Amino acid sequence: MKPFEYYEPASLAEASDLLRRLGKDASIIAGGTDLLVEMKEELRSVLHVVNIKKIPNLRNFTYDPAAGLRFGALVTVREVETSPHVIGNYPNLAKAVSLLGSVQVRNRATIVGNICRASPSADTIPPLIADGASLSVYDGGADRTILLEDFFTGPGRTVLSPGDIVTGISLPAPGPTSGRAYIKHGRRKAMELATVGVAVSIEHVAGQCSDVRIALGAVAPTVIRARRTEDLLRGRRIDAALLAEAAESAMQEATPIGNVRASAAYRRDMVGVLTRRAIGYAMGGAR
Amino acid sequence: MNRLVSMTVNGEARELAVAPNRTLLDALRNEGSLTGTKKGCDVGDCGACTVIMDGRPVNACLVLAIEAEGATIETIEGLQPSYDQPHLLQQKFMEHGGAQCGFCTPGIIMMAKALLDENPDPSEDEIRFALAGNICRCTGYTKIIDAVRATAEELRKAGTL
Numbered sequence: 001m002k003p004f005e006y007y008e009p010a011s012l013a014e015a016s017d018l019l020r021r022l023g024k025d026a027s028i029i030a031g032g033t034d035l036l037v038e039m040k041e042e043l044r045s046v047l048h049v050v051n052i053k054k055i056p057n058l059r060n061f062t063y064d065p066a067a068g069l070r071f072g073a074l075v076t077v078r079e080v081e082t083s084p085h086v087i088g089n090y091p092n093l094a095k096a097v098s099l100l101g102s103v104q105v106r107n108r109a110t111i112v113g114n115i116c117r118a119s120p121s122a123d124t125i126p127p128l129i130a131d132g133a134s135l136s137v138y139d140g141g142a143d144r145t146i147l148l149e150d151f152f153t154g155p156g157r158t159v160l161s162p163g164d165i166v167t168g169i170s171l172p173a174p175g176p177t178s179g180r181a182y183i184k185h186g187r188r189k190a191m192e193l194a195t196v197g198v199a200v201s202i203e204h205v206a207g208q209c210s211d212v213r214i215a216l217g218a219v220a221p222t223v224i225r226a227r228r229t230e231d232l233l234r235g236r237r238i239d240a241a242l243l244a245e246a247a248e249s250a251m252q253e254a255t256p257i258g259n260v261r262a263s264a265a266y267r268r269d270m271v272g273v274l275t276r277r278a279i280g281y282a283m284g285g286a287r
Numbered sequence: 288m289n290r291l292v293s294m295t296v297n298g299e300a301r302e303l304a305v306a307p308n309r310t311l312l313d314a315l316r317n318e319g320s321l322t323g324t325k326k327g328c329d330v331g332d333c334g335a336c337t338v339i340m341d342g343r344p345v346n347a348c349l350v351l352a353i354e355a356e357g358a359t360i361e362t363i364e365g366l367q368p369s370y371d372q373p374h375l376l377q378q379k380f381m382e383h384g385g386a387q388c389g390f391c392t393p394g395i396i397m398m399a400k401a402l403l404d405e406n407p408d409p410s411e412d413e414i415r416f417a418l419a420g421n422i423c424r425c426t427g428y429t430k431i432i433d434a435v436r437a438t439a440e441e442l443r444k445a446g447t448l
């Protein structure tokens with residue numbers, strides 16, 4: 001790893017100033033599990049590392065049945081994975097985050113860090129988008145809120161500019177008729193990047209879908225919502241014929257590339273299979 | 288520029304002089320003279336560098352040494368109750384043939400210890416899930432899992448952990 005300057009700002013204001021001043025050669029370190037690998041492998045040149053762990057209040061974690069879930073930028077993947085609130089109310093998220101790397105990595109890595117890296121195949125992102133998550137961003141002024149699905153502009157790219165710091169994430173509370181599912185498809189069970197990931201959050205009563213969000217991972221430059229497929233399902237009774245239609249529609253919405261992990265055609269096929277399956281799981285999992 | 292980092296390693300207060308780009312793994316092995324923790328991949332894939340930091344297993348290759356300021360670190364060297372007596376996990380790894388070349392073993396044993404501290408009665412699936420980030424090129428894992436199960440069983444019998 002090349003040498004760098006190291007900073008430990010004590011407040012958001014100080015960190016934001018520093019990052020704005022240092023510009024593109026600076027990076028925040030939170031968990032460090034991606035950043036240090038990228039620096040060691042010289043995929044990124046980072047001259048200034050800004051550790052945000054000395055900033056207070058970034059480790060908060062709250063759940064309220066009305067307000068939902070909210071947690072700070074320093075909350076680790078493992079904390080979210082093992083939280084009874086997450087397991088009970090956001091089973092799709094609990095499942096997705098348990099599939100990220102190893103226990104050792106999840107003990108360091110943060111959810112917000114995984115989001116900010118903006119990988120199209122990140123495991124955390126599809127269920128968070130399907131659940132309607134939004135980010136709080138500090139930029140020196142008042143916090144602004146960005147819907148997670150509007151956050152990404154391309155692989156590894158987001159709407160953030162230097163000096164912007166994501167301080168936390170919040171998710172609405174699940175409704176009484178919510179069902180949720182996340183399916184990750186890969187070549188092995190553990191230590192794998194998703195070939196395709198599908199998350200579904202659905203509101204339904206007696207087989208009738210009143211609202212739904214479907215997020216597809218690893219099949220477009222960013223995680224995307226399958227909006228046309230959602231429109232197809234909304235207000236209708238979910239049966240086998242409609243599921244087949246939804247699968248076909250989701251395949252059309254995906255724009256996968258072929259790479260070392262899978263061909264584009266295979267990914268597209270899997271979007272169909274997994275979308276159908278995930279809707280089924282989410283309906284079965286309704287509470 | 289080097290900085291002095293204070294941490295508690297295996298119950299002992301240590302002060303290590305490190306540059307900001309030193310990983311905890313390199314600091315433990317070089318400045319700390321504790322070479323039991325191994326460097327396999329150096330990028331978080333193999334688990335050979337697993338140590339327990341403030342009660343949680345982490346990859347020491349993915350932690351900056353300066354971030355360990357004030358931390359409590361447990362490594363394989365701290366496991367034995369005395370120098371001529373192995374820890375029960377070490378004993379069971381020997382009995383069950385859970386180590387061959389031994390390069391992965393310190394990391395696996397630290398991960399297994401962290402697992403048993405948290406869950407004294409893990410199922411085989413739970414053991415496999417916990418050890419997913421520890422790669423072994425020799426044993427085929429079966430004997431490792433046997434050793435961890437045998438340790439859990441014996442600890443339960445003894446009623447202590």
Ligand code: FES
Nearest residue numbers: 327328329334348
């Ligand atoms: S050396 Fe740290 S995970 Fe391989």
Ligand code: FES
Nearest residue numbers: 387388423424425
């Ligand atoms: S015993 Fe050789 S790598 Fe595990």
